[in-house]
Structures are given as structure tokens and as C-alpha cells.
Amino acid sequence: MSEHKIAMVGTPCEIMAASKLQYYTDSPIDVKLGLFCMENFSYKYFENLLREYDLKMDDIEKFQIDKGFISLLLKTKETVKIPLSIAKRIIRKNCNICVELTSETSDISIGSIGSDDNWSTLIIRTKKGEEIVNGAIKQKFIETKELTETQFKLLNKIAESKINKNIDTIERREFLARPVLYQRDINDDSITKEISQSQFLDLKSNVIDVGACVLCGACEYACPDSLITINDTKPLIKGECHQDCHMCFTVCPRTYIPSDLINDNSKALGDFIKIISVKSLKHTQGQDGSIVTTLLDYLLTNNIVTDALIVDKKDHLAWKPYAKITKDIDEVVKSGGTKYSVCPVFKAMKNIDEEVY
Numbered sequence: 001m002s003e004h005k006i007a008m009v010g011t012p013c014e015i016m017a018a019s020k021l022q023y024y025t026d027s028p029i030d031v032k033l034g035l036f037c038m039e040n041f042s043y044k045y046f047e048n049l050l051r052e053y054d055l056k057m058d059d060i061e062k063f064q065i066d067k068g069f070i071s072l073l074l075k076t077k078e079t080v081k082i083p084l085s086i087a088k089r090i091i092r093k094n095c096n097i098c099v100e101l102t103s104e105t106s107d108i109s110i111g112s113i114g115s116d117d118n119w120s121t122l123i124i125r126t127k128k129g130e131e132i133v134n135g136a137i138k139q140k141f142i143e144t145k146e147l148t149e150t151q152f153k154l155l156n157k158i159a160e161s162k163i164n165k166n167i168d169t170i171e172r173r174e175f176l177a178r179p180v181l182y183q184r185d186i187n188d189d190s191i192t193k194e195i196s197q198s199q200f201l202d203l204k205s206n207v208i209d210v211g212a213c214v215l216c217g218a219c220e221y222a223c224p225d226s227l228i229t230i231n232d233t234k235p236l237i238k239g240e241c242h243q244d245c246h247m248c249f250t251v252c253p254r255t256y257i258p259s260d261l262i263n264d265n266s267k268a269l270g271d272f273i274k275i276i277s278v279k280s281l282k283h284t285q286g287q288d289g290s291i292v293t294t295l296l297d298y299l300l301t302n303n304i305v306t307d308a309l310i311v312d313k314k315d316h317l318a319w320k321p322y323a324k325i326t327k328d329i330d331e332v333v334k335s336g337g338t339k340y341s342v343c344p345v346f347k348a349m350k351n352i353d354e355e356v357y
């Protein structure tokens with residue numbers, strides 16, 4: 001059993017992968033801080049789109065998505081707005097079949113929708129999440145206020161619109177191609193049977209080749225024989241699987257979801273204990289209310305977890321996301337801010353138990 005207790009940050013699809021890792025394996029992930037996520041973009045196509053505006057990734061100080069635009073705050077302090085109707089073409093294909101806005105299987109979900117500027121909306125989902133938030137309030141890491149009814153309704157409406165729009169896309173895709181497995185409501189016995197007959201080639205044909213892979217890296221992390229590597233665009237296999245292994249297919253967030261984890265699409269925000277607006281009393285450099293950074297600071301400072309799994313930027317490639325495990329609060333602070341593209345987050349957990357700190 002791992003000695004690590006990890007607090008991870010991730011988008012709803014990454015949080016689902018973490019939930020499956022916890023469900024099926026002895027995972028070191030202990031706390032899940034889930035982000036809201038409407039869509040994500042291809043890094044390469046984003047670079048190409050910026051070129052049309054005579055911009056480079058390196059010119060940008062902060063990305064924000066607001067009211068139908070991608071807002072780019074430049075290092076020169078000018079702002080450039082790209083309509084989402086134009087940016088639509090650089091959205092990753094898998095995001096069009098994603099029916100989850102608020103990381104419903106997390107302990108705590110965090111996003112900007114529903115809160116005032118520089119505040120975050122926080123959804124407490126589990127007892128563990130509630131204890132963390134109460135502790136952070138008590139130790140003056142965060143302050144809170146209620147969401148108004150209008151703010152709550154806005155959040156619910158946006159979550160509903162994402163579900164409805166993408167369910168339509170799923171239905172169209174299923175008519176033309178293969179079933180979208182993670183949306184199949186089949187019982188746990190049938191899931192066990194399906195899994196027992198599935199290996200990497202089934203993952204490839206049902207998820208990777210049909211544009212459903214979210215590039216989370218859970219398959220690469222979970223493969224006991226290290227046969228999977230993820231290049232910039234997709235997981236690849238080198239070598240032969242042994243007969244009784246089905247791990248990559250089992251933990252992928254885009255294969256069957258067991259009944260304990262599957263989202264109920266009629267509840268747009270999933271199950272929760274409480275929704276509030278929150279602001280950091282310790283940090284200011286984050287994307288919205290700097291709440292993710294502050295909760296990780298609280299968790300590490302109080303030794304509630306041993307490590308944080310965060311997504312930073314590569315030093316030599318502006319805004320290119322890069323996942324890492326750290327115990328260092330300065331690194332957590334440096335990783336604040338949203339990078340609007342993907343990286344295989346679970347790659348960073350591979351070999352964690354062999355690392356020397």
C-alpha cells in the first residue's frame with residue numbers, strides 16, 4: 001500500500017478517472033478537487049488560432065472564458081477577445097460528448113460560474129470535503145458567502161444546457177458509429193463481464209479511435225506492464241498484453257461506469273451537501289478566487305495529505321500544461337491559473353512510490 005496521500009486537481013473527466021482508480025485499485029488519491037469545465041482545447045490548434053490574431057502563446061498573461069468569448073489578457077495589458085463561435089473549431093472532439101460540468105464525483109468542486117469576480121463557486125459533495133472546507137474557514141484560509149438564488153439558477157441552467165447539447169451529439173454519434181460506453185446504463189454484473197473480455201485493443205476501438213479519449217493518462221498509469229505510452233495526441237501500446245489483464249479498459253473514464261459512480265443526468269449539478277461562494281484569504285494569483293491553490297495549501301500545511309497533483313506550465317513552452325506531484329506550497333502557488341488544454345495528469349503518479357524525496 002502506498003504511503004502517499006494525494007490531493008489532486010482535475011477536470012470532471014479526470015476526476016471520474018480518479019474515482020474509477022479509487023474504486024478498482026488501491027489508489028494513493030485521497031482528496032479530489034474537481035474543476036467546472038465547459039470545454040477544453042487542442043494546444044496545437046490553439047496556437048494556430050492565435051496566429052490568425054498575430055499572437056503567440058507567449059504573449060498571453062491570462063486566459064479567461066466569459067460570456068461567449070475567450071478573453072486573452074496580454075502581457076502588454078491589452079485584452080483580445082475571440083468569440084467562442086470561432087474557437088468552437090479548436091475544441092477537443094471528446095468534449096462534445098461530455099455531459100458533466102461540475103466534477104460530480106469529487107469531494108469539492110470549484111469554478112467561477114455563479115460567483116462574483118474574484119470569488120469562486122464551491123460545491124461540497126462529501127463528508128471529507130465538508131471537513132476540509134470547515135477546517136479552512138476555521139484557520140482563516142478562506143472566507144465564504146451564500147450564493148443568491150439567481151446565481152444558483154444560472155449555474156444549474158448552464159450545467160443543464162451542457163448536458164442537453166452533448167446528449168444530442170452522443171445520440172447522433174451513436175447512430176453513425178459505436179456506442180458511447182460511459183453513457184451506457186448497464187448493471188454492474190454486465191460491466192464486470194464486459195471488462196473481463198476487454199483489453200487495450202478494445203479501449204483503442206471504443207474510445208481512442210472514435211475521438212472519446214480525454215487524454216487523462218489513467219490507462220498509462222494503471223498498466224502493470226508499462227505497455228502504454230501517451231504521445232501528444234493519444235495512448236499507444238508497445239508489446240503484448242498478458243491474458244488476464246484488463247486494467248486500462250477498467251479505469252478509463254470513457255468506458256463503463258459502475259453504478260456507485262455513474263452521474264444522473266437528470267440532476268444537472270449531481271449530488272451535493274452545500275453550494276457557497278468562496279474567496280481566498282491567503283492567495284491572490286489564481287484564476288478566480290484562488291481557492292484551489294488555497295485548499296491545497298491548507299491540506300499540505302496541516303499534513304492532511306502528503307502530496308498535491310497539480311497542473312503547471314512547461315517552462316520552455318508557454319501555457320503547455322504539465323502535471324506534477326509536489327509537497328512544496330510555492331510550486332502549488334506557481335501552478336495557479338487555468339491552462340486551457342490537456343495533459344495526461346496521471347502520468348505524474350507513475351513510479352511515485354519509487355521516488356526519493
Ligand SMILES: Cc1cc2nc3c(=O)[nH]c(=O)nc-3n(C[C@H](O)[C@H](O)[C@H](O)COP(=O)(O)OP(=O)(O)OC[C@H]3O[C@@H](n4cnc5c(N)ncnc54)[C@H](O)[C@@H]3O)c2cc1C
Binds near residue numbers: 111290291335338340
Ligand atoms: C479546461 C478547463 C475548463 C474550465 N472551464 C470552466 C468553465 O466553463 N466554467 C467555470 O466556472 N470554470 C471552469 N474552469 C475552472 C476555472 O478555470 C478555475 O480553475 C476554477 O474556478 C478554480 O479557480 P481558482 O482561482 O480557485 O484556481 P487556482 O487557485 O488558480 O488553481 C487552479 C488549479 O487548476 C489546475 N489546473 C490548471 N489547468 C489545468 C488543466 N488543464 N487541467 C487540470 N488542472 C488544471 C492547477 O493545478 C491549479 O492548481 C475550467 C478549468 C479548466 C482546466
Ligand code: SF4
Binds near residue numbers: 011037092095099100
Ligand atoms: S471531456 Fe472535455 S469538457 Fe468534459 S470534463 Fe473533460 S476536458 Fe472538460
Ligand code: SF4
Binds near residue numbers: 199
Ligand atoms: S497489459 Fe493490461 S493494462 Fe496494459 S495494455 Fe494490456 S490490458 Fe491494458
Ligand code: SF4
Binds near residue numbers: 203213216219254
Ligand atoms: S484511453 Fe487512456 S488516456 Fe484516454 S481517456 Fe481512457 S484512460 Fe484516459
